[in-house]
Amino acid sequence: MSRPRAVPAPRRLSTAEQIEAVFSAPALYELAQLIPRPPVGRPPANPAYVVLAYGVLARLYRSGIRVQTELSHPATWGLVHDTVARIKRQLPDELVPRLPGDRPATFEAFRNARDRYLTDPDIRAKLQARFIDAAVRQARSFGLLRPDGPGSLCHPDRSRTIYGDGTVVRPMYRPPAARRETDPETGETRVVYLDPAGEPIEAPGRRFDPDVAEYHGHAGPVFGQNFVALYARGDGPQQRVVLAIDRVPRPGLEADTAVELIKQVHAAAESGIQAVAYDGAFVGPQVDEVMTHTGLIVVNKVPAAPRSAADKARAGEGKVPRWYPLGVWEHDTPGGSCGHTVAAINGAVSEVGLDESGAPVVLGRLNRLQVKRSRRSTGRYHFNVAYRVPCPAGEFTAWITPHAEPGDPDHRRAGHVRVIAEGEPDFARLYGLRNDAESWNSMLKRSLLVDRAASLGGARQLVDVLCFALLHNAMTAYQAALAADPRPALKRAA
Numbered sequence: 001m002s003r004p005r006a007v008p009a010p011r012r013l014s015t016a017e018q019i020e021a022v023f024s025a026p027a028l029y030e031l032a033q034l035i036p037r038p039p040v041g042r043p044p045a046n047p048a049y050v051v052l053a054y055g056v057l058a059r060l061y062r063s064g065i066r067v068q069t070e071l072s073h074p075a076t077w078g079l080v081h082d083t084v085a086r087i088k089r090q091l092p093d094e095l096v097p098r099l100p101g102d103r104p105a106t107f108e109a110f111r112n113a114r115d116r117y118l119t120d121p122d123i124r125a126k127l128q129a130r131f132i133d134a135a136v137r138q139a140r141s142f143g144l145l146r147p148d149g150p151g152s153l154c155h156p157d158r159s160r161t162i163y164g165d166g167t168v169v170r171p172m173y174r175p176p177a178a179r180r181e182t183d184p185e186t187g188e189t190r191v192v193y194l195d196p197a198g199e200p201i202e203a204p205g206r207r208f209d210p211d212v213a214e215y216h217g218h219a220g221p222v223f224g225q226n227f228v229a230l231y232a233r234g235d236g237p238q239q240r241v242v243l244a245i246d247r248v249p250r251p252g253l254e255a256d257t258a259v260e261l262i263k264q265v266h267a268a269a270e271s272g273i274q275a276v277a278y279d280g281a282f283v284g285p286q287v288d289e290v291m292t293h294t295g296l297i298v299v300n301k302v303p304a305a306p307r308s309a310a311d312k313a314r315a316g317e318g319k320v321p322r323w324y325p326l327g328v329w330e331h332d333t334p335g336g337s338c339g340h341t342v343a344a345i346n347g348a349v350s351e352v353g354l355d356e357s358g359a360p361v362v363l364g365r366l367n368r369l370q371v372k373r374s375r376r377s378t379g380r381y382h383f384n385v386a387y388r389v390p391c392p393a394g395e396f397t398a399w400i401t402p403h404a405e406p407g408d409p410d411h412r413r414a415g416h417v418r419v420i421a422e423g424e425p426d427f428a429r430l431y432g433l434r435n436d437a438e439s440w441n442s443m444l445k446r447s448l449l450v451d452r453a454a455s456l457g458g459a460r461q462l463v464d465v466l467c468f469a470l471l472h473n474a475m476t477a478y479q480a481a482l483a484a485d486p487r488p489a490l491k492r493a494a
Contacts, residue, residue: 010237010238010479010482010483011482013475013478013479015060016076016079017478018060018475018478019057019060019076019079019080019083020079020083020478021474021475021477021478022053022056022057022060022470022471022474023053023080023083023084023087024083024086024087024474024477024478024481025470025473025474025477026087026091026095026134027131027134027135027138027470027473027474028049028052028053028056028470028474029049029091029095029097030095030130030133030134031052031127031130031131031134031470032047032048032049032051032052032097033048033095034123034126034127034130035048035051035052035113035117035118035123036117036123044109045101045103045105045109046100046101046103046105046109047097047098047100048113049097050080050100050101050105051105051109051110051113052113052118052467052470053105054067054071054105054107054109054110055110055114055118055463055464055467056467056468056470056471056474057070057071057471058110058464058467059447059464059467059468059471060447060471062447062448062449063449064107064110064111065107067105067107067110068104068105068106068107071104071105072104077100077104080100081099081100084097084099084100085099114460114463115460118460118463119459119460119462119463121459124459124462124463127466128244128245128246128264128466129264131244131245131466131469131470132243132244132264132265132268133268134473135241135242135243135244135469135473136243136265136268136269136272138241138473138476138477139232139241139243139269140272141480142234142239142241142480143159143234144159144160144232144233144234144239144241144272145159145160145162145232145269145272145273146159146160146272147270147271147272149272151274152274152371153274153297153371153373154368154369154370154371155426156274156275156297156299156420156426156430157274158235158429158430158433159232159234160272160273160274160275161232161273161274161275161276161277161299161430161433162230162231162232162243162262162265162269162273162275162276162277163230163231163232163276163277163278163433163434163436163437164228164229164230164231164258164261164262164276164277164278164434164437165228165229165278165279165434165437165438165441166226166227166228166229166248166254166257166258166281167226167227167229167441167444167445168215168217168222168224168225168226169224169225169226169227169444169445169448169452169453169461169465170222170223170224170451170452170453171208171209171212171223171224171225171452171453171454171455172449172450172452172453172454172455173206173207173208173209173455174208174223175208175209175210175212175223176193176194176204176206176208177193177194177195177196177198178191178192178193178194179191179192179194180192207455208455209225209453209455209456209457209461210457211225211457211458211461212224212225213225213226213250213251214251215251216251224453225247225248225453225458225461226247226248226251226254227245227246227247227248227444227462227465228245228246228247228248228254228257228258228261229242229243229244229245229437229440229465229469230242230243230244230245230258230261230262230265231243231433231436231437231440233433233436238475238476238479238480239476239480240436240439240440240472240476241473241476242440242469242472242473243265244261244264244265245261245462245465245466245469246260246261246462247458247461247462247465249458254281255278255281255282255283255286256286258278258281258282258286259286259289259290262276262290262294262296263293263294266294266296273294273296274296274297275296275297275298275299275420275430276290276296276297276298276299277299277300277430277431277433277434278298278299278300278434279300279301279434280300280301280303282298282300283303283411283415284404284410284411284412284413284414284415284416285410285411285414285415286298287300287402287411287414287415288403288404288411288414291381291383291402291403291414292380292381292382292403293380293381294381295373295375295381297371297419297420298418298419299418299420299427299430299431300418300431300434301346301347301422301431302322302346302347302415302416302418302421302422303322304320304322305320305321305322321345321346322344322345322346322347322416323343323344323345323352323360324343324344324412324413324416324417325341325343326342326343326344326349326400326413326417327341327342328340328341328342329342329389329396329398331389331391331394331396333391333393333394334393335393338391338393340389340391340398341353342366342387342389342398342400343360344413344416344417344418345362345365346421346422346423347416347417347418347421347422348365348418348421348422348423348424349365349366349368349385349387349400349417349421350362350363350364350365350366351363351364351366351389351390364390365421365423366387366388366389366398367387367388368385368386368387368419368420369386369387369388369397370385370386371383371384371385371386371419372384372385372386382401382403383401383402383403383419384399384400384401385399385400385401385402385419386398386399387399387400400417401413402414402417402418402419440472443468443472444465444468447468447471
């Protein structure tokens with residue numbers, strides 16, 4: 001009996017191959033169509049896609065000035081020409097670009113385009129939306145997010161599950177001391193900067209990023225800017241696709257920013273998505289928002305309950321379970337009506353009872369049988385989940401909704417009930433995807449100088465993150481092409 005052949009791990013790409021990958025990505029030319037041509041003045045020396053690719057290569061070389069040095073070499077600029085000439089024959093007619101100019105792109109040209117166009121709110125929103133459309137198509141070319149794919153609402157498939165996370169990117173320079181003051185007459189709030197002695201000054205004497213803020217996480221407070229990204233990935237190596245990115249406007253809004261991104265990705269992929277995995281930043285309001293507006297199953301952990309002295313004595317260092325009563329379900333038996341008390345324990349729907357001392361105990365988790373999703377006249381989705389309730393007199397089915405009860409603005413039921421709860425095989429299979437987001441977060445920070453961002457402000461730094469997402473997806477597509485044909489792209493064309 002022959003042993004199955006091991007699939008070789010993808011090799012690391014050379015610098016020339018990475019440049020080929022960037023200029024071979026159709027998404028580069030799609031997004032470049034949204035960059036307007038200057039209305040007056042001398043025509044630009046290079047097309048808009050070259051300027052956008054400059055920002056992408058800045059994440060590859062970790063420096064905008066370094067890109068100018070590399071592109072000024074005749075061999076590198078010739079490689080760009082050859083790659084664009086080859087990709088022109090493969091693009092649809094509406095995306096066919098003109099060849100780059102004779103003079104290589106410069107940092108000044110990129111900086112001018114970034115500050116005038118790429119950071120314009122309207123253009124940036126269109127770039128982000130077009131990026132989502134291109135990323136969904138790329139994911140489907142890998143067999144991901146396909147409406148005809150495997151899985152169901154009761155047991156979603158990994159290929160139809162998206163996941164996300166936020167990461168705080170720290171600046172090179174710590175922001176100066178400051179305080180906020182409110183004008184008693186106008187009610188306006190302004191930032192007052194302070195010198196080392198704590199006295200107000202007109203402006204700080206050193207460079208800093210005015211858009212950074214203090215974010216609190218597991219590692220404590222961190223000064224920086226928070227970015228959220230969503231992904232899909234296959235089970236093999238080099239199969240992660242970045243679907244969407246955005247910047248968190250201020251602390252406390254990461255979950256809301258992620259919800260809006262999920263809505264945008266769902267609008268592009270529609271029934272190709274079955275579930276979304278996120279961390280504990282999603283609580284009741286966000287869970288209910290995602291389920292009712294997109295019809296997706298949310299896979300995440302229920303936050304741990306506050307630990308009192310009695311809890312510590314009883315549970316030690318373990319997680320204190322969160323209890324949420326769901327009510328009593330009754331069914332008819334030959335001996336009369338029989339009632340069963342049901343509660344959510346750490347998100348899992350379970351039957352509970354009382355021990356000899358009268359303390360509540362968990363009798364057992366209920367098995368999920370079916371998930372029904374209906375769409376109401378308002379356009380919102382409503383879920384009902386069927387569970388099997390065991391009983392000596394005969395088991396029966398209990399239907400439970402994970403949505404908030406009417407008149408509950410805190411969405412407590414949605415915050416405590418999970419369709420796929422921690423401890424199930426489906427949870428381990430799907431929630432494990434979320435850990436992969438940490439890898440992309442680390443790669444993003446390594447694309448910066450000393451893992452810190454330049455003092456560019458929120459809008460321009462979001463452009464850098466978008467360019468890195470383009471770079472990542474281009475590398476993923478290039479690796480897929482190498483897996484199909486290991487010859488370099490230019491040799492394949494020849």
